[in-house]
Amino acid sequence: MWIGNRVRITIGRASDNDIVLGDLQVSRRHARLERVGGAWRLTDLGSRNPTLVNGVPVAGRSPIADGDRITVGATDLRVDGDNLVATGGERTRLVADDVGFAVGGRSLLSGISLDLRPGQLVAVVGPSGAGKSTLLKVLSGEVAPTSGRITYDGYDMHRQRSAVARRVGVVPQDDVVHTRLTARSALSYAAKLRLPDDTGAAARRRRVTETLAEVELTEHARKPIHRLSGGQRKRVSIALELLTAPSLLMLDEPTSGLDPALDKQIMGRLRELADAGRTVVVVTHNVTNLDGCDLVLLLAPGGVPVFSGRPAELRARFGTSDWADIFQRVVAGTAPPHQPAPVGPAPAPEAAAEPPPVHAGLGHQVGTLAARHLRLIFADPGYALFLLLVPVVLAVLALAVPGHEGLRRSAPEHPTEAAQMLVLVFVGAAFMGAAASAREVVAERAIFLRERAVGLRPGAYALAKAGVFALVAVVQSAVLVGVVTTVKPGPVDAVLLSRPVAELAVAVWLTALASCLLSLLGSALVRSLEQTTPVLVVTVMAQLVLCGGMIPVAGRPVLAQLSWLAPARWGYAAGASTVDLPRIGSPDRLWTHDWPWWLGSVAALLLSAVACTALLAVRTRRLRPER
């Protein structure tokens, strides 16, 4: 484009831009180039995927010199004198240059050199434990190589990750989808999270429909994913990645556990995806359907390449096409020596610094995640019923306390009735909250990690979880307090709100919520689902001891300080304040029947909920995949 006479050029997806890019990674109004005092200046217009100049995201404005490379979505533009030229093509190569990877002194990959182009389908094969999955993680930028360098489209795959992350689709071995959703709704939520915020609902729906058609799932779109076959489920995972039209697609054993016919079908589909102009790299155990690949990379244990070439060349190289024999020789170390094909020079490195992470659309992400979470709760009727029945059961247990005075000041014949009921109500609330979220993060860690890699903000994740669980806790607390105070008398005299039952309900709600968020944090700290039960038991038992209603904690060193961390302690105190629990023999001032004490306890619960949400955001920012 000749720009000699231009002072301003707008770039974006909307049709009234000077340069219109149909790419869904491009915002409607993405960036503006202006001539200021004879020089060009680029302004990013708050695009969802940042505009890059020489691989570095532009925060606001950036001067543009002749020869600078401007990246908007998948398009590269270069100012060349009075011309703005689109580059790319030749640069869109995945180049691995003598890559090695070692952990604790043990080499897991070495001497990996590749030069992959658009349109190529590449299979990585080798005996179990050879390092195929490790290679995929290194190639996709998930982990950095310990030696050598990987570039994609001229960008360093690790140091300039934000420049390429959205152009790389990764389908891990395990399905990273919520299987309770239908294929269409899983894709719709993913589209909301992954496509630019300004993509309209109709455009998003169109993209989802196109993608479903691309993987031939249109007729199964309305079925819950857990009802689909293994091959269909895998195609949903592939579709999730295809939504953003990545130019590089990597898959880790997409056909593991599938029969040979399905393997052939999926390999055929991958061939088509490559033919559409993508580079496709697939790790596979199944070696019967490799004929359609352009390149086969065979790894020996230790991640050492022993063959890299067309499938037809294997026979000449090993003197057999029997894969069992080939693998045996590879494991025994008697494979003929490998002469790696020379790799062309990698496109020149650009900025070395790691670009800052992308920050966009917090509210949009929170809304999408919260809506998906709510949908997931209702998509699993068993879980929804469990959430609803727990407070009913807990209320019935609290009602087992002898006496008829309930939460009024207790009658002389049952002096501890209210105190005991409060323990059961508040420790019950703590349990109710903790149980709802105990498995949450660890159960969907793989999904979270994949979404984080393509732009999900940990803060949005934490806020969405807190929001949905706050809503769940409202319903549960209303049921718990409602049942208890319907069957037995409730408290008589409020200290701050107009109705004492409302005060009790607020305290129960915040206790359940704070305990839920504490448990949510625990679920982000544990490493496996099995570890969640002991954590839940300890969390609840500790609150039983620390709430102050069972054994005195006030004024007892260590115990008193520890109790500050227990939501049930503050909840019980707020409840006791409303009920005006007799403090005979107890020096607990927190129970004082006066509004500042009630408000103080409620504020402590709120503070602990906020702190847990913030810590969850910090923790999930650092979350790493488990091996």
Ligand SMILES: Nc1ncnc2c1ncn2[C@@H]1O[C@H](COP(=O)(O)OP(=O)(O)OP(=O)(O)O)[C@@H](O)[C@H]1O
């Ligand atoms: N982070 C790590 N720390 C230590 N060892 C690791 C790590 N990651 C992988 N390994 C080891 O590296 C080797 C290669 O593992 P990898 O999963 O890449 O093999 P693979 O070829 O994909 O195996 P499979 O075909 O069985 O899935 C294994 O011996 C594995 O135990």
